[in-house]
Amino acid sequence: MPLWGGIEAGGTKFICGVGTKPNDIRAEIRIPTTTPQETIPQVIDFFHQQEKLEGTLEGIGIGSFGPLDPNPASPTFGYLKHTPKHNWVDFDFVGAIRREFKIPIGFDTDVNAAVLGEYRWGNAQGLDTFIYITVGTGIGGGGMVNGKLIHGLLHPEMGHIFIPHNLTEDPFTGCCPFHNDCLEGLASGLAIEKRWGKKATSLPPEHPAWLLEANYLALGLVNFVLTLSPQKIIMGGGVMNQKQLFPLVRSQVQKHLSSYLKVPEILNEIEDYILPPKLGNKAGLMGAFALAEQAAP
Template identity: 60%
Template sequence: MALFGGIEAGGTKFVCAVGTGPDDVRAVTRFPTTTPAETIGRVIEFFRSQPEPMTAIGIGAFGPTDPDPASPTYGTITSTPKPGWQNTPLRKLVADALGVPVAFDTDVNAAALGEYTWGAARGIDTFIYLTVGTGIGGGAMVEGRMLHGLVHPEMGHIRVPHDWAVDPFPGFCPYHGDCLEGLAAGPALERRWGTRAETLPPDHPAWPLEAEYLAQALVSYILILSPKRIVIGGGVMHQPALFPLVRTRVKELLAGYVQSPAILEGIDTYIVPPALGDRAGVLGAIALAQGQR
């Protein structure tokens, strides 16, 4: 049986795995994202240590990136705010070291592909995968194809209404200040409230405010892409109170305009967590690799 490698290259940590799918993961490792040389060195060491050869490897990477296979800088992490990682040719370094085909996409597109292949978006040809954690990013599949374009979707950097009287926090995005990521990613919660998101109780005022920003963004995505499902992962979404608040506010903001039973009657199964949980990214990278056969 052909084996595949997957790399979830996150801004905080890397996850590498070998296998064929959710029920067949032969080996996995996790380590912090430090310098490119150290981090990529650990990636290469892990795959070289495996007892069986791999047919291909997939990478889902934090960005911004160059995901265009026709580009001379395909697979490069480009203008990222992550110190030291600007213009890192991640795909090329891995491919040259390991000598196997290497597929590349954004981390959120990879996670979307994982959920499409094995998870909460299985059988759905048009959907969105959003992650809300250290940053906010979105991947989209439209009519069975991952969405790319000029570069790749940057759903975390859209503008959302910011009521300064209600929320005087200026945002933390180094590029845009109070974009969605600047207001609603994990670091925004920590800086606004003075403690990490996972320590905030379910009845804390942080959660209605967080739900407001996320719902405002989801309504824009719904009206633009008309997804048949929205899957939301990431560490911030582990707060159980958040999904019900987001679903309720999305319906309120749409105000009956989108006349679909999926929203009017089935919102609980329209906005959902990833079925693959925190493994969506690395399993999606394996799915990327399988497309290289």
């Protein structure tokens, strides 16, 4: 089988791997996200080493934090755009990898990569319209409509939608550097930490933070349900590892929809409608493999 390289480029770390599918990952490494000058040479060195050990790569897929330019017809295809990570603004990501490896390079957002991973091997197999939301330090979203990843003008930025914010009940003004109290500004892991003065992982399950968090996430999901009519909503990211959060989010989605959509998936089967990724924390890396495969002739 063809051997693929994958890069899941996150805001805090890069996860790089070589393999063919979920049960055939030959090697994997985590590299801190610092600056392009520090991080990218380590990525390149990893793939060079693996080619010596495992054989020639047929392609490399990159799923990256953004905003970014995923349009192959654009003169800035493969570039990171005005990302909050200032050292990476206008960085030619695809070009940096392509100069070292004369092979096809697939490129998309990290969340769209996770979408593709779940579509190929996870909880979205057999579907053609679904979304993937990741809730971690920030909030990102990606999706597929009619069997194609969502792009359009650029790519989805689902974490930056605006949702109702009652300042009397929640006086926290938000932490998004661009929009203050957008969904990411109110419900990201960073927002939880800034609002409560503690990291999300240190808050007990009964803490009031979780009902507030579930309410904000549910408000976002309701907007996506009513706009895109997804067949499933897959939710990943570190914050969603809190086991008490999924039941709260599901019940709040039902509450906010107020029986408007009388479909069994939401009324009676919501545990299988809003659910974690089958691939777990491998969804992004597997999606990067799939991006590499798509880019290959």
